Amino acid sequence: MSTVTALRTLRIHEHPNLIWVELETDDGLVGLGESFRGAEVVEAVLHSQVAPWLIGRDAQQIEAISYHLMTPYLGFNSSSAETRAASAIDIALWDLAGKRQGVPTVTALGGRVRESIPVYNTCAGYRFNTGGSARRDIGQSDKAAGPYDDQIAFMRDAGALAESLVEEGYSAMKIWPFDVFAPASNGQMLTLSQLKEGLDPFRKIRQAVGDRIEIMCELHSLFGTHAASRICRALEEFNVFWAEDPICKMDDPIALADLRRQTRTPICGSETLGSARQYKDLLAADAIDVVMLDLAWCGGLSEGRKIAALAGIYAKPLAPHDCTGPVTLMAGLHLALHAPTAIFQEVVRATLATWYRDLVTDLPILRAGQALAPTAPGLGTELHPSIRGREDLVMRVSGAPRAH
Template sequence: MSRITCLRTIRIAERPNLIWVEIETDEGLTGLGESFRGAQAVEAVLHEQVAPWLLGRDARQIEAVSRHLMTPYLGFHSAGAEVRAASAVDLALWDLMGQRHGIPVHEALGGASRLAIRAYNTCAGYAYNTSGVARRDIGAGDRPAGPYDDQVAFMRDAGALAESLLSEGYSAMKIWPFDIYAPASGGHLITLEDLKAGLEPFRKVRAAVGDRIEVMCELHSLWGAHAAARICRALEDYGVFWAEDPLNKMDDIGGLADLRRQTRTPLCGSETLAGTVPFRQLLAADAIDIVMLDLAWCGGLTEGRKIAALAESHAKPVAPHDCTGPVTLMAGLHLALHAPTAIFQEVVRATLATWYRDLVTDLPLIQQGMVQAPTAPGLGTALRPEIRRREDAVVRQSRAG
């Protein structure tokens, strides 16, 4: 037995939406998990609801723990605080599994389908998502805070940004130039003038580098059906690899299926969904082309590999999400290496170059646009020891009696 003796949470004021979970066992091992958004709510769920049930249990029984935590009386099939808490615990248990056996998580999952996977760069900036809400008001007049302030870059000169990414080996990028036009109508209308302005970055990319780079369009669940259809049809001229989260909300199965019939632009979704059921329904309705999932929100690796198996059964590709935290990135990478139909791992070069590396001991190695398989046991990273000693750190522990 691998008895769970302690559940610890750590969060820091500088990154108020990030929360880490450390689970200790009587073997002397510590597993690391993570979630994002509403960190205080997740912390409360973990200590008031999860810990009293989890402490003293066998950390090896990942499936049983997942089943219990993913089926609360309220909050199931959502990415609410209960499921975000369950996701963080699940990641920590898989980290423990790999450490216990001296193997990386992708091997513990059943082995790798590949030892490297293609990266795409989400063109965010250094402070993107800092407060938990993506900054969507950047315009051409904004100035970059550094060489990788890619959200400013794609609004100013997306062609030059594409050239920069290609020079570093990236062959795919994701941008969201339409976001700034949604608030005017609540996402229900996009004017022809705004549509053409939103298309400009895509035109500049093609003018600068031709077809040498793939471009994804993020729509952030901001749009109603009519506006989303207008955007997706207009994107067809630029060979966009996918339009991501086009509708508000992405559990609108019928709406997505209808949108997919109206456009040749492939639809991707959704990091915002949790549990297998919404994905099963989307796939059964032929409503999406690419499955995106976030392991810190969907239920962790246990639920994530089931979602990946559903995608495989429908011959759909998988692309794990990360624009939130370094542990989620590592976990997503392990799934991307394992899942047979995975095609991309999302990365943000701005965060990889700055604050991600300040939080954890290890990050993925990217060579010529390919993310390499970690070789260390477990997830392959840990929180830096100084994080819990920071003045702005909130550390809370629940221990077995």
């Protein structure tokens, strides 16, 4: 046995949505997990509901623990606080599994099908998605905070941005120029002039670099079906790789399948879904072309493997999400190396160059547009030692932690 003896949570006020979990076991190991959104609520679930049940159990029995945490009386089948808490625990358990065996987590999962995975750059800014609001803010600053403030760049000069990405070895990029038009009508109406303005960055990218880069269009679940259909049909001219989360209810297989029938633009979804059950419904309805998942929201690597298996059964490509935190990024990379139909791992070069590296000891190694397989045991990263010395750190412990 490898008994869980303590559950520790850590969060910092600078990044109010992020929460980390450390699981200690009686064989001297510590597993690291992470989740995102509503950190205080997830913290409460972890200490009031999860810790009393988990402490004293065998950390090697990952599937049994995952099944229990992913089927609570309330809060399952969605990205609820319960599911986000279960996700953090599961990621930590798989970190432990790799460390216990002395191998990378991808090996503990069953091994790699590839030595590296292509990455695409989500063209976000340095502070993208870091606030504490219930959903992502649509607005953006007009002043670039540095050379990788790509959200401003794709609205100002998308062609120059594409050229800089190609020079760095990226073969794919993701932008969201239509978001700014959604609030006025709750995403139900998109005028022809707005459509033309939103298409302009795609036109500039193609003019600047031609077909040397793939373009993904992110729609952030902001639009009704009429507006989404207008966007997706217009995007066909630019041969975009996918339109992501095009409608406001991405768990609606009927509406999504109807949209997919109206356009040749491939549909990608959805990081917001909270269990394999929802992906099963979308795949069975022939509603998506690409499966995206976020391991901090869907149930961790255990549930992620089930989703990846569904993608394989339906012959759909898989693409793990990253706009949440560095530990989830590392976990997603392990899944992307393991899952046969994985095609991309998302990254944000702005965060890789700044605050991600301030939070953890190691990040994915990128070379020629590819993320290389980690070689260290477990996930291959730890919280940066400076985290424990921060004045804005909030740390809670359940169980009996070892003295440090």
